Amino acid sequence: MxxxxxxxxxxxxxxxxxxxxxxxxxxxxxxxxxxxxxxxxxxxxxxxxxxxxxxxxxxxxLLRNTVIPEPPMYRPQFPPQEREEGVVTVDEDGKPVERVGVALNCLPQYDPASRWNSDHLASSFRYWKIRDYAHAYRSKFVTPSMVAEHVISVIKELGKKQPPMPLLISFDEEDLRKQAAASTKRFEQGNPISILDGIFMAIKDDIDCYPHPTKDGTAWLHEVHPLEKEAAAVSRLRSCGVIFVGKANLHELGFGITGSNTTYGTPRNPHAEDRYTGGSSSAPAAIVTHGICSAALGTDGGGSIRIPSSLCGVVGLKTTHGRLDMEGVLSEHVAVAVVGPIASSVEDVMLVYAAIVGSSAADRISLNPSPPCLPNLASYESTDALGSIRLGKYTEWFNDVFSTDVSDKCGDILDLLSKTHGCKSVEIVIPxxxxxxxxxxxxxxxxxxxxxxxxxxxxxxxxxxxxxxxxxxxxxxxxxxxxxxxxxxxxxxxxxxxxxKVDVIVTPTTGMTAPIIPASALMYGEIxxxxxxxxxxxxxxxxxxxxxxxxxSAYLMRFVVAANFLGFPAITVPVGYDKQGLPVGLQIMGRPWAEATILRVAAAVEELCVDSRKQPASYYNVLK
Structure with a gap:
């Protein structure tokens, strides 16, 4: 040879x-x-x-000078998988509202007093969760229309800031008010559609959503890609009463991992405006971090949900290849890409995921997916299931980071997870x-x-x-x-x-925290x-x-691409901050179809880190 x-x-x-x-x-x-x-x-x-x-x-x-004996696999293919423990199955053929109801029953009991007590809120920073909005609407503290006016005001304010904060490529005030008014009316009549009714979400601009053109961060793509039908994920969320604020900015065509966009402007990290958000789902992560929306929809073809979620300090879920219907997403036929939720908490990611879950007819035939499941976080069995989880850690890979702040924070929380819940850490080697x-x-x-x-x-x-x-x-x-x-x-x-040998593989999400935006890159970009x-x-x-x-690019993508290339589910959850106060994320990657397992581990990690969460430098309390 x-x-x-x-x-x-x-x-x-x-x-x-x-x-x-x-x-x-x-x-x-x-x-x-x-x-x-x-x-x-x-x-x-x-x-x-x-x-x-x-x-x-x-x-x-490594590719061109190598003889590889295996035959090609052009899209991820998985052997049959065993059912996860301590889970609840959701019916992907059922109505999204019913699936969201199942997800709601899987969450720990909601205690309004602990969430709304002023002394408690003053002790540490807390994002408002979806259940907080639902409680506020039902208790008539606010209405969706009132929150809509706050959102409109904040978006206008950010648009005038220097440096600019270009979060939305397409924004229609009147459409937003119309959606909010319909939701307000449902609450006044005592018949909200679901826990997601009146919840504000941003949609990445490579996902079709009426009435906004899909430009994919460009100035021209909508001319060759007319909006004919709403994306399956968007349609499912709309049927649950979600209010869409508009199309969120991104790295143009998704071809980048910093979030840079020279056409509409580059979104800036809410924790430090001189830093990138990460990409390509840059503004979806930023708009959640700012507190403007409870959640957002992004797409992930090479860490594009997890990278910005990690750099901005929120939660981002990449599902198994074929778990979600990609109809109406520009990367629909790309083997490494999926659509998925970004939110400030694991429970909010679960609720959105439950609404949008469901494979396409073609993927059900070719991939034979296991039924979608959720962890039952409300039961004692969940604690037992957590204690039996084996955490796979490839230490040399884990520690290959730009700053030891990243690996130290992630390592500390894994030690605490094992100490608190009995999870076993297993050393692995990945060839x-x-x-x-x-x-x-x-x-x-x-x-x-x-x-x-x-x-x-x-x-x-x-x-x-x-x-x-x-x-x-x-x-x-x-x-x-x-x-x-x-x-x-x-x-x-x-x-x-x-x-x-293990149930999940754990790594830092990114090998570094949010990088600086060079002033010279704002006009033409960088490489x-x-x-x-x-x-x-x-x-x-x-x-x-x-x-x-x-x-x-090497440090931001070091740990994320395996899940895309092989189609595995993965989630990032914030675990602390580096010495500069920038967020650090932990990635939890699971075996095929094991979204429930990674959500369970992520929820436990989040609970251990809850008191260390910091308010972003740019944060808006739209639920006033």
């Missing part, structure tokens, strides 16, 4: 020989006019393909993580394919960041894609063997590249400011 590396079959890999390989690639930060020039060169007929080829050679040697990351990168090219015919028509309306991504992803070959699919089958074997990759730009033209020289 020449110089190629030949892998033994996955089942023959000797785990005792596996050594973790930290990957901190020295890089330079390219932005401003030099980034603009770089993109223009990528698009030139001769030099562009040469540069892209060099980029791929730097990033894909071929670097190969998995390279394979996931190639698989993302699937998201570009459906849009390629429209880029030429869009012309100069496409941002430089997106033009860079398109040039980069178009350069992948059919051989690259097949090799990526072969790696999926191989890595699926490795992880499923691990899940025979972190290896200085030696092209031999085009001398070092003096590239900045080396913290933390970009350490490859922001």
């Amino acid at each position: 020449g110089n190629k590396r030949v892998l033994v079959p996955a089942e023959e890999v000797d785990l005792s020989l596996v050594k973790y390989e930290p990957q901190v690639i020295p890089a330079r930060h390219l932005t401003g006019w030099m980034f603009k020039l770089f993109v223009k060169m990528l698009e030139m007929p001769v030099i562009g393909p040469f540069m892209v080829s060099n980029m791929h050679k730097q990033m894909l040697p 071929e993580l670097q190969e998995l990351k390279a394979a996931h990168l190639v698989s993302m090219a699937e998201a570009v394919c459906s849009l390629i015919p429209h880029f030429e028509e869009a012309g100069n309306q496409v941002s430089y960041q997106t033009r860079h991504s398109v040039a980069f992803f178009q350069g992948f070959t059919a051989s690259d894609f097949v090799a990526s699919a072969c790696l999926r089958r191989r890595c699926m074997h490795h992880f499923m063997e691990i899940f025979k 972190n590249i290896q200085a030696t990759a092209f031999g085009v730009f001398p070092h003096r033209y590239m900045t080396n400011e913290w933390p970009h020289h350490t490859m922001v």
Whole structure:
């Protein structure tokens, strides 16, 4: 085979020989006019393909120089799974309202006194939960229409701030008032639809939602993607009485993990306005963190729900591939992408998840999913089920972070979880993580394919960041894609063997807290590249400011892509703050269809951290 590396079959890999390989690639930060020039060169007929080829050679040697014995797996496929313990099954063929009712019964008893007592609220910061809004409406403290006016006022205020806080791409005051008035009337008549009636939610702008056009963070996509039908997840939430505030900003077309958007402006982190929110579901996470909405819908193709949720200090759930119907989501046919909820608490994520859960007809045939379940957090059996959970930790991977604040906070809470609930920590080894990351990168090219015919028509309306991504992803070959699919089958074997020994795999969600937004990136965007990759730009033209020289993308994506590439469910829950006061998130990844297990562990982690939660620097109490 020449110089190629030949892998033994996955089942023959000797785990005792596996050594973790930290990957901190020295890089330079390219932005401003030099980034603009770089993109223009990528698009030139001769030099562009040469540069892209060099980029791929730097990033894909583990795929291109390797013989992989496994056949390709183009979409995640799972063996049958055993039923989880201490769970309640929900009927995905039933009405969303009924599923939400089941989820509500799974939550611990609601105590209004503890939530509304002024002395208690003054002792530590608490987000208002969905059940708090429901109690306020039923007790006639406020009405949905009153809250709507507060929301409208806050959104206008944020729009005038300097620096700007561009949270919503599409916002219709009158439509919001109309929805709120209908909900208010239902409460006045004593017949709210569900616990979600009157709850305000933002929808990421790659999900179809009337009456807003779907632009996916661009200035042009709505012209080629007319709104014909509401997304399945949105329709299910609407049937429960949810009020939609509008379409939330994102990293354009979802092709990035910082949340940068040069067309509508870059959302800023509510904990520190000079920091990114993370992406691509940037504004959905920010709008929840600001306190404006109880929840939001995002999409996750490479950590795009979990990264911003972690950096903003809220909860974000990525479900099993095929668990939710992707109809009406622009990434509907992308194997690594799912739609999912973002909220300030695990219980609110559970309620939203219950409303939207349900596989498409095609996925039920091809994937044969286990019935969706929820943890019964209201029963004593839940505590017993929690005590039997085995936590898988690959210590060398766990500790491969930019700042030890991250790994220390996550490690401390896992120790406390074991001490408090008896969870057992199991040391694991995961082979071929670097190969998995390279394979996931190639698989993302699937998201570009459906849009390629429209880029030429869009012309100069496409941002430089997106033009860079398109040039980069178009350069992948059919051989690259097949090799990526072969790696999926191989890595699926490795992880499923691990899940025979543990129930969840725990890591930090991101390897660093929220990075600084460079002022020079606001107009054209930015990229972190290896200085030696092209031999085009001398070092003096590239900045080396913290933390970009350490490859922001590598640290933000270090722990999240396995769940996307292999289709596993994963959730991030806030566990504290670094020395700069920026949120740290813990990721809990489960075996296929085991959303109930990761929700159970996340709820326990959240309870242990509840008294340490801090109010964001920018927070609005719209439930006045």
